[in-house]
Amino acid sequence: MRNFIPSRKLDDSRPQEEGGGKRQDEHTKTMFGVGAFLISESLIFASFIVAYVSLRLFSGPMLPPGVKGPELSTSVIIHSIVLISSSLPAQLAEGAVKRKKLNQFRLLWVITSVMGAYFLVGEVKEWLGLDFDVTTGQFGGAFYILTGFHGLHVTAGILLQMLMLVRSFIPGNYKKGHTGVSAVTLFWHVVDGIWVILFSLFYLWRA
């Protein structure tokens, strides 16, 4: 025991491909962190969604009799499509920044934000037209909290896009790297993806 030597040779000098202080590629490292954060963030949505689905499956009717749930109206469909397709200009904008085409980036980036803002306005209108509120059954709370939490994320995404836009006017800013833009783009894709799930749960999953 005292002279126990691991069966493996101790100095099995491996190739030194892993890790390494400052020399680590900053972009990859940051995107890894952003990815980890987005997983956690999406799981908060997931916990709300699981709560909603399990209440719906196991706890009887979620709305009092006579109260109408949200309708699958054309305006909801349109602003949902606008939000989901805004992932495309975001992706193209990131590509433009990588190729150092700043003007092209700004144009595509603004288009993304405008599409996001259009969605937000559409959602507020949708909220104002509903005949239930947060206190109505279980559905009211679930609907407003999930769509509201999602709306907050869209708002945050637009604010971050503005920040990146402003930074694009600082001379030489994106010569150092475009990690910020990539991070916001990834965030935007996740937020769009979550809306697909929410849309299906609230508008397509009929009783």
Place this chain on the structure above:
Amino acid sequence: MTNNSTQGLGGRSESEASYNQSQQDWWRYFTFNKDHKVIGVQYLTTAFAFFLIGGVLAMLIRAELITPASDLFDRPLYNALFTLHGTIMIFLWIIPSTVGMSNFLVPLMIGADDMAFPLLNAISFWMVPPAGLLLISSFLLPNGPAQAGWWSYPPLSLQVPPGVINGQFLWILSVLILGVSSILGAVNFVTTIVRMRAPGMTFFRMPIFVWTVLSAQLLQLFFLPSLTGGLLLLLADLTIGTNFFKPFEGGSPVLYQHMFWFYSHPTVYVWVLPAFGIFSEIIPAFSRNPLFGYRSVAVASIGLAVVSATVWAHHMFASGTPKWVRILFMFTSEVAAIPTGVKVFAWTATVWKSRLHLDTPMLFALGGVVMFMIGGITGVMQGAMPFDLHVNNTHFIVAHFHYIVYNTITVAIYGGLYFWYPKVTGRMYNEGWGKLHFWLTFIGANLTFFPIFIVGLQGMVRRVSSYDPQYQGWNIIASLGAFLLGVSVLPFLANFIGSWLYGPQAPNNPWHATGLEWTTTSPPPRENFEQTPTVTLAPYSYGQPDYSTVDSSDREAIERHGK
């Protein structure tokens, strides 16, 4: 820093000493600093302050339990005391103190110059003190703090006095803030460990402590969102009138229990894994043996994290869960004993027939492992559903989890504090005071928590300020033990504060331990290492006369790698 088994003994050169002098400027500990070593100390001291507050609440609880009648406090105040005691100990002592230790050690152990995101690191820390003060400030409210226990089960937690600002509201807010801080911290730790390792530091050359931090922080990342979600919904029920958990409005209180325990079982591994990591560092160093079965211990850490995700409903055996759920979760819970057993076996085999050096860190480590066996075995008993249905909600449970949270985890943290004290402060602590602290803690801890097993089995119910007079004898002993634990922090504080000011200078490697953190100066320079180390060896190579983690001949390789 080339060969730590010989060089660690020496003093350091003039220039080094003066450099470290300027580093010791204490004021930086009170500022928004991005150095992971400063943040680590900030976490540790903040957590210890909250530990003292939580400890005072514990002694008040024990004072009330000296007599069978509810005489010191009325029931609402007693409820508030154990609720805040539990919450503070968990979210403001165990979690931030292990996070503080990980903050200081992980970058050093993997040969990095800082955490992956230093600014984020500082932000995570600075969320903790305000959240803690917010929680404690609820004692000032007219109706007092939250009273629903650290689980805050609805509908109990929703039965609050009118008015928006009540104890329960502040409780939820505070735990939410601490949760956000923990999620950001988890992002940082996972990124650091995966992407910042020095050249040659492969996963299977990482010290076990790093493995346990990785496992614990992955759990935070994946499971904390469930508690965050549950608490946000509870907050909505409490403040804006939603009905998720209100039984009379068609909501489901059991849903909250699932969301709560889906995080809060895994979280006990967030607490205990770093403690296992500390044991795994200290025990080989003081028995001069390589850690037995390094790879299995490393994999067992991840294994525990995975298993812990599947057992949460064992906290709900008594919540009207269907029979098949109970049996399923009983099975998964008992499976968790396997990776735990691997670790205990590894520690035992490491000390087996070796010549032990019983310095203070080792005393705490061995004491912790021994008491963990009691805590662990009673845990396996509770995992058996038929047994649990009998002891559920008795002081047996209280005894079991204090054998884990105090006698194992808190004792491990003490051990770790002594072990790395020279590295953190550049000073040696006083061994005699350290040993006194150990014996007071060890005797006090068993005196406090062992009698509780007995009255628990006899049927004494937890969370109630009065009890049947037949239980009084053991309760008096437990209370005396608790006051002894209160006394035990005095030599600790005196030793740590006094030694930091007046203690003898510490060498770089006082324990002749392996591990990169011992190859740099005590305390380490801002950038941790003068040059990024290259690792060519497995960890815990004790017993190798020419052992060295860092080989200067690899310098050129580093340089080449850098290009």
